[in-house]
Amino acid sequence: MYPKKIKETDAIFEHLAQVHSQARADGSVLRVSLDAKAAVAVGPFARRGTSRVHVQAADHDFKPDEVLTPYGIFLPEQDETYLYITPSKLTADFMVDCLRAFWNTVQPVFRSSKPCCSTWTTAQKITLAALSLWLA
Numbered sequence: 001m002y003p004k005k006i007k008e009t010d011a012i013f014e015h016l017a018q019v020h021s022q023a024r025a026d027g028s029v030l031r032v033s034l035d036a037k038a039a040v041a042v043g044p045f046a047r048r049g050t051s052r053v054h055v056q057a058a059d060h061d062f063k064p065d066e067v068l069t070p071y072g073i074f075l076p077e078q079d080e081t082y083l084y085i086t087p088s089k090l091t092a093d094f095m096v097d098c099l100r101a102f103w104n105t106v107q108p109v110f111r112s113s114k115p116c117c118s119t120w121t122t123a124q125k126i127t128l129a130a131l132s133l134w135l136a
Contacts, residue, residue: 030110033074036090042066073102
């Protein structure tokens with residue numbers, strides 16, 4: 001069994017606190033949080049909700065009408081959420097498409113923003129550079 005905390009844990013979180021503090025202080029850094037949630041089966045299923053009208057619910061959800069996966073981009077400093085939904089499995093292509101749509105929406109407001117990546121690996125920085133070229 002793996003330990004819940006490794007010896008470097010405190011140092012890692014201290015470093016993250018510094019990076020977050022620097023990002024908050026730098027007006028040109030746009031901080032975002034990306035998150036996907038579990039897929040949701042869509043159909044006439046009972047989920048212990050209430051309704052004012054009588055609704056016939058299926059007793060099992062083996063064959064949903066559709067399965068949707070929510071994906072969100074959250075701006076913590078602005079307290080704004082951008083929600084995207086895919087009717088398929090969550091893929092890297094979908095996430096990049098969401099980032100592109102998100103950036104096209106918010107770019108006029110955040111023209112001077114840059115990504116905060118001082119702690120990123122070289123591979124992450126190369127991916128970001130490629131994504132930046134693709135979004136341009």
